[in-house]
Amino acid sequence: MHAHAHRPGHRPRFSARTAARVAARTEVPARRRTDARTDVAAGGRDERGVRAGERTGAAPARTRAQHRTARWTVPLLIGIAYGAYAWFLARDERFTTEATVTGLVAGAAAAVVAFALGRLRRPLVAEVRAAAYGAAFGCAIGYLSSLTGPSILWSSVLGLGIAAGVTPVVFYHLHTHEA
Structure with a gap:
């Protein structure tokens, strides 16, 4: 947070609604916890085909381009x-x-x-x-x-x-x- 953010009469750059939307878009999805019995029954994958404990968030486009x-x-x-x-x-x-x-x-x-x-x-x-x-x-x-x-x-x-x-x-x- 900037030093001038708490000055009286200072208007924030974003409204609270805009800040909430930006935060929601940049959130990293958490790992999904599943029951061990369903993992074994599904061959170690859930209904989306994701392995147990595997991250589901896609890598950013810039990272993929750098690896390419x-x-x-x-x-x-x-x-x-x-x-x-x-x-x-x-x-x-x-x-x-x-x-x-x-x-x-x-x-x-x-x-x-x-x-x-x-x-x-x-x-x-x-x-x-x-x-x-x-x-x-x-x-x-x-x-x-x-x-x-x-x-x-x-x-x-x-x-x-x-x-x-x-x-x-x-x-x-x-x-x-x-x-």
Whole structure:
């Protein structure tokens, strides 16, 4: 409330009726409590098809638009960053067409993998999703390592080690942060 709202003779901006209408429109619907027996009989859903304990309010349009934009911008930024770093490692202190093509292909591949992991996030169980994230991250690091000059064996071992470390971390995160 503003400091000048209590001044004598001050006229409020909205009438009480308008303020009540605005408050009614912006109220967030509460979770609906249902009887546990009807939940089991209805397959865990009420007459509207809503699961027990699930929020029934729709997300605001701006939030949905932001999520829609993030679906492709995050993989695109990952692809650009990965491709730029691959180009930097492959150029060997001189500008070559080979390094440019390497950076473009590596960036496109990273963007496609990031987009696919983002789209397949919900249907996959946590174990498979953790393995997919671990494999993608291990392959990415192994490939970047191979661009710096060590043997393929060392790059493969490094990639496998990174994948073996990332997989349980992602698995732990998924099981502790998802409902």
